[in-house]
Amino acid sequence: xxxxxxxxxxxxxxxxxxxxxxxxxxxxxxxxxxxxxxxxxxxxxxxxxxxxxxxxxxxxxxxxxxxxxxxxxxxxxxxxxxxxxxxxxxxxxxxxxxxxxxxxxxxxxxxxxxxxxxxxxxxxxxxxxxxxxxxxxxxxxxxxxxxxxxxxxxxxxxxxxxxxxxxxxxxxxxxxxxxxxxxxxxxxxxxxxxxxxxxxxxxxxxxxxxxxxxxxxxxxxx
Numbered sequence: 730x731x732x733x734x735x736x737x738x739x740x741x742x743x744x745x746x747x748x749x750x751x752x753x754x755x756x757x758x759x760x761x762x763x764x765x766x767x768x769x770x771x772x773x774x775x776x777x778x779x780x781x782x783x784x785x786x787x788x789x790x791x792x793x794x795x796x797x798x799x800x801x802x803x804x805x806x807x808x809x810x811x812x813x814x815x816x817x818x819x820x821x822x823x824x825x826x827x828x829x830x831x832x833x834x835x836x837x838x839x840x841x842x843x844x845x846x847x848x849x850x851x852x853x854x855x856x857x858x859x860x861x862x863x864x865x866x867x868x869x870x871x872x873x874x875x876x877x878x879x880x881x882x883x884x885x886x887x888x889x890x891x892x893x894x895x896x897x898x899x900x901x902x903x904x905x906x907x908x909x910x911x912x913x914x915x916x917x918x919x920x921x922x923x924x925x926x927x928x929x930x931x932x933x934x935x936x937x938x939x940x941x942x943x944x945x946x947x948x949x950x951x
Contacts, residue, residue, distance in 0.1 A: 804851060804861040804910060811868040828951040829871045836942060837866035844931055847913045861910075866938070869897075873939045874946050886943065893939035898924045 838858070846852075846859035853860040877889045901924040904910040912926055919925040925932050 804848070804853065808853065808860055808864045811864045828949075829874055829946070830867070832945055832949070832951070833867045833870040833874075833942065836870060836938065837863050840866060840934065840938070844927075849911045849913050850909065869900075870939065870942045874943055877943050886940070889943065890940040894936055897935060897939070898922060901925050 841858050841863045845857070846862050848859075848861070873889070873893050876892070877885065880889065882888060898919065901919075902922065905926065906923060914926065916926050916928055919932050925935060927935070
């Protein structure tokens, strides 16, 4: 007795071959593609959440600056602002900012321990450490490295070093003449520019600190 396929069995075989044909199109590389898509969507959602947090932080920074600058010593405002900016930056850039902080903070700490910062107005101290220069130098060095990484230009190190010196002089000038951030000393300013009223050795350290920090980060490949 010969074996005869029923219409139902033939239909099932055809559907089976069709499923195999469809599944055959999805190779391993296709699976990797879709997994990449899923990871991209996950990262996008995470980035969206981080941006939302960043917006709230930015709004808080602006509000606090407008309100606080008229009632609180400008150094307190600067400490809080720079700290929140660093936190915001860490939320966005993650591990990179952590590495930048690991190098920048010890440098700033060594500087504030080496030179006894004492201002004519409020001094926020932890032991012998003045928080204002500690926070400003930490964030300033991290920002210098970030600018260095973002600008892909010829002779980048030389140009960024010059920009660092220029902005440092401007920052010191504005702090001294507009916000009254003055050291309790009578040292002359740098080149008569009304900026960096500190001993000669500190002026040299100030000018070299940014470029040296960049070289250290490059050496560590961070």
